[in-house]
Amino acid sequence: TLYQGLGGEAGIAQLVSRTLDRSASDARTRRSFEGIKLSAIKASLAQQICALSDGPCVYEGETMARSHQDAKIRASEFDALVGMLREELDAAGVSAAAKNELLRRLAPMKRDIVAAD
Numbered sequence: 446t447l448y449q450g451l452g453g454e455a456g457i458a459q460l461v462s463r464t465l466d467r468s469a470s471d472a473r474t475r476r477s478f479e480g481i482k483l484s485a486i487k488a489s490l491a492q493q494i495c496a497l498s499d500g501p502c503v504y505e506g507e508t509m510a511r512s513h514q515d516a517k518i519r520a521s522e523f524d525a526l527v528g529m530l531r532e533e534l535d536a537a538g539v540s541a542a543a544k545n546e547l548l549r550r551l552a553p554m555k556r557d558i559v560a561a562d
């Protein structure tokens with residue numbers, strides 16, 4: 446399964462942790478994370494990616510539209526975060542097939558996460 450291709454629970458936890466640490470400090474994306482508890486988003490995003498990759502998890506967080514509406518996220522910010530995720534997938538040695546499949550499953554969320562501008 447894709448879940449296994451991502452390294453299972455531990456692999457996903459590490460990917461999410463590294464991507465969010467970078468997103469919270471990168472000049473292109475950090476403004477949305479000011480005052481936000483990263484540990485809570487890390488746990489929720491890891492659960493979501495576990496579920497999305499056919500792992501043994503059920504995502505119990507908010508919808509993407511509701512959890513991002515206040516931040517008014519721009520397309521450029523979305524693309525920058527996904528770029529960091531892509532780099533972390535490469536750094537973790539995830540196969541191109543698994544990487545592209547994850548990104549393909551995440552892509553439809555863009556319309557709910559990016560604010561209409």
Ligand code: HEM
Nearest residue numbers: 474477478481486489490493506507512518522523526551
């Ligand atoms: C494919 C892209 C993304 C996915 C899958 C995703 C997923 C998530 C998830 C699962 C949560 C937690 C929701 C909950 O626990 O109820 C969350 C929260 C959050 N996300 Fe994203 N996100 C994405 C893109 C972004 C981008 C581009 C930004 C900003 C640059 C961002 C900023 C935030 C912030 C600040 C929160 C916390 C909101 C709050 O607690 O008030 N996300 N995201």
